[in-house]
Amino acid sequence: MSRRKYGTDYGTPLSDSHVKVDFAKLRQDRLERARAQMKKDGLGALLLFSHYNIRYVTSFRCPLYSRTDPRYFALLPREGAPYLWGVGGHIYTFDDQMPWLKGNIRLAKGAVDWMIRESAAYGGGFIKEVADILAEHGILNEPLGIDGPPTYSILELAEACKKNGITKLADGRSTMQEARKIKTTEEIELLEISAAIAEAAFAEAQEAIRPGISENELAGVLLKKLLCMGAEWVNDLVICFGETTNPNRRAFGDRMLRPGDMGFIDIAGSEFCGYRTCYYRTFTVGRASQEQKELYQAAYEMTYAGMSAVKAGNTTLDVVNKWPGPEHWGWDNEYIAYENKMGHGIGLTQHDTPIIVASIAKASPLVLEENMVIALEVYEGKRGGKQGCKVEEEIVVTKDGYDVLTHWPVKEITECWI
Template sequence: MPTRLPSDRYTGIDYPRMREYRLNRTREAMKQFGIDVLITFEAWDIRYITGAYVPPAVKWPEGCFVVLPINGDPYLCAFSVDSLKEEMPWMKGKIFPQMGITKLLFTPEAWNPYMDKIEEIIKEHGLEDGVIGIDGSSNELIMCKALENRGFKKYIDAKECMFQARKIKNEDEITCIKECCAIAEAAFYEIKKAIKPGVTECEIMGAGMKKLYELGCDEVFEFVVSSGPRTNPIRIDCTDRIIRPGDIVFVDINGASFQGYKCCYYRSFVCGKATEEQKEVFREARDMMYAAMDKIKAGATTRDLCEVWPDSPTYWGYEPDEWDKVSPHAVGHGIGLSLHEFPLFSRPGMGGDAVLEEGMVLALETWCGKKGGDFGIRVEENVVVRKDGYELLTKFPIDELIECPF
């Protein structure tokens, strides 16, 4: 697909096809889990089902939600109803206004304005005796009591249902993730130029953030910038630490988003010229990651991947029973509208034996360094599971540790 936007020459990303695919996947998952009515407050599930973007200011208060009857169209509760009805014609006008902050509704009675609408939708579709799946509400217990007060007695948690729905991407979704990776690579180029003695981790993140916004990211989160001694043990934040000559700097652009779709993308740099020890540790981390990637294909299991990773914390210098201290050192996870999706896997056996399916998008990340050492190396790749292997999505150079001369 040569272009991100449709034109008179190219189709580009087919958004109507993508929305239809996602809604059908949701309905299939609802059937699998025995859910007749889905109610979700989760921002990425709202986007998956309806295409609606939930702004950061609305995510925390859980001010938006979707009601999806198994036998009908989705209903969206949101701000700016009149504008959204015009901007989202595929919703067929089924958008109703937000009436309060659901996270602050502390009694069943406080839910009554919303329950009036939810009850109306359920009864309109003849699902009074159906099972209601609830996803992403921090006030789930109170909400369930409010449902009981309306006579709805059957409800289950729908978190797993939606993870299962989202785990297989169509080619339009995959193209969105490719675009996100391409934008991140432009940000890495700016980051590489920015790394020099005297700049701070925050300044490095700022250089990357600027490029993400310039190239059209619709949602940007703070990403990881760790340098010098903050690379061992791993830190996953960003500070005002000043970069010094010889420092390792690893960066995780995990906050980029194109049409809602994320990448999770580590690269390691050195301020100046790399030492032989730094190069050796880099090769160790890269080889560990690629050993697992070589096992990826449709039909393989997450256990197949984990079995090529170190089988004891002693590899990283820890006691045999200290898996809790090293589990992030070799890990894989799905990625899509949310940063971490199904499956999630690492040693020893976390994630079980999930079967890889064609169309899954995975991120694999590894870390190496001596316990108590003055640096560590982190690398990560994003791939699509294909029938006989994988398609690599992340293209920023990783054959060797990236030097930033000054």
Template sequence: MTMLETKFSSSNRKIDPSRRRATQFKPDGSVNDNDRVEIGPTDLAFAEWEALGLTPPNLASMREYRLGRIVQQLQQRDLAGILLFDPLNIRYATDSTNMQLWITHNHARACFVSASGYIVLWDFHNCEHLSAHLPLVKEIRGGASFFYFETGDRTHEHAAHFAKEIQSLVKTHGGENQRIAVDKIEIAGLRELDKLGLSIFDGQEVMELARAVKNEDEINAMRCSIASTEIAMREMQKATVPGVTENDIWSVLHAENIKRGGEWIECRILSSGPRTNPWFQECGPRVVKSGELLAFDTDLIGPYGFCADISRTWLIGDVEATQEQRRLYRTAYEHIQHNMEILKPGMTFSEVTESGLLLPPEFRAQRYGVMMHGVGLCDEYPSIRYPEDLAEHGYSGVLEPGMALCVEAYVGEVGGLEGVKLEDQVIITEDGFENLTNYPFEAELLK
């Protein structure tokens, strides 16, 4: 075997059947095996969800649905397949994970999905076992790395070898159709695919539209992730007392997420007092004080890899809020409540913008980047803009049942002492919307 040959390539080995027969299954259909390879919710999470009356997803049917969504998008565009490098797109297509954050900036994993639903996964070296429980993954290979850290001055050589594998797969599963989509790829890889005469189309469009509409299992998974996040937020709020640091408070969210089988947090946007204005300051060593506001955005990837994107603003200490703090909070609260209430299937994105509540003029300069955005495995399509941003950044689209949206607002004046961030996560239903968020708002700030 030469250095450029695939490090491993096989049909997907499954977990020992005798071992499966000897075990029971968890509520989501995964094997109840203390030594299982795949990550997932802990017993603590399952117990809390049961107490809340929540139904976990059926993972097998959720994976089938997702593959069907990708295949539908490929067939609509007459594409032979799609090549994926984005780890969240790979997660959607395969439900496999491996060092998700590291892979985000070191593209050592890839996935090809044919228009007939045949999946090939290229994983990091010696990681075949990580996907052995996934029957929809038909082949596991290695050798998708062609970035300088990994391949140095042989990058184009490795990219050329990988491109020939893709060409072979396209010919096998697409026949004469040489049209494929690609989401993200190193420059060397794109050039080698071009040399082979493959026609490349935008894979991000394919995947964002595939991921946009959730089925019942995905919605159930999202409910579970949000529930775990809200339990973590309660612990976080208990820890929000004068004298601790912003980092002390934020660390609680991380710890409680991991305890329940959550995965990571995309950002660390939490600030207190004067650091709440302007927005987007990340938590640091600042010691919080009584009477100040503390605001945050969870941006949390919880159990099953589902994002729980919730924002809250709390008053620190057992004190009365100022009238200015209440004005900021009520404005943000009324804003997101109105913008949720207008939602229904069939609305165009521009209609949502036009029907939304305008922020008072003094808060528009520091408005949030979107009125609302899609959410699933992370922040996803669509982005729905404020009126001021519609001409430059808006795009067309229609709300559909099964779309999940985060409706949010930041309220703070330029040069103001503090600001307020609020955000709820909803699902579009057949006749309107359902708010999936249950964390309470602050009565003291709504007076």
């Protein structure tokens, strides 16, 4: 299918000479999608703890440490600008940095106390502030959707809400999942820039792959290039060569590469403006052997077989039906084999809607919609074998099929040190 350019030149999205990524439109479109889903789900507001949902509605980039130890929270009422709570003196720069929040910046007074006792934060005024804002908007008695505090007690939160007059709590996580599943034009542009940054890192890896380099050192090569190119953060790298490819270890270690090795790299979760990659490619140290070429051809064909079922109106079941059963890899159930043939949405999270695995698709197939962005990945390597390979493409669902966002050569193995 086509490789469409979504309006950028893949450079830094700043220029006075031509239109590039329209961030004002990005923010407005994301808010409209979130509010449309809130209305559909009957919510008066959303209280958000997850960093990717906070970014979706406020554009605030949460510091890395706060992703697992939350110090920042957002409230999205039905109307008006979102509210953002944070800690530390830097929150007093937010008014200038994020004028679209209209001054709705609050100090999360009890957030640090959460490290000692969860109730201290709730009792410290945070939930009372939320209740006061809901009352000002006339929505205190309407359902409040919550995406769930990741590391703290939901029971403490529910009790604090009740004490402050918030009596109707609802699931906000699924609301945000639905809002995020269809990508705006600007989101697709950012996903494509993120993929382009990953390709620059693949090029560095291609030059570095040779006998003696370790997987750890190769990770350093990739990380340096990704960060220098503008990636905010890299959630994960999978770098496996030789025997670590079968089964897929999904990590990297101190193994040194040797002549004849086949391996794969997944640049997983390299973030540009929050938008991620999930991007496997396979490499060899030297010329690929015939066996390696055959393994790779099988992985390539299975990946593109799944992609052939992708278009708006088809379902996730149509995709998984293009792939063999778990017995192909020597397993007897889908739960073990799922990561050998899967797909998932990608955006501000690594696994957006839809999740495309056989066990879920057969039980509850999901209709593919235009402008979903999904990553499809297939592994080939028989159980008990000595090597394996993997192929992955990121694609945009269109009414007639798909557009490919990932452009690193895929029809053949990338041969290095030749």
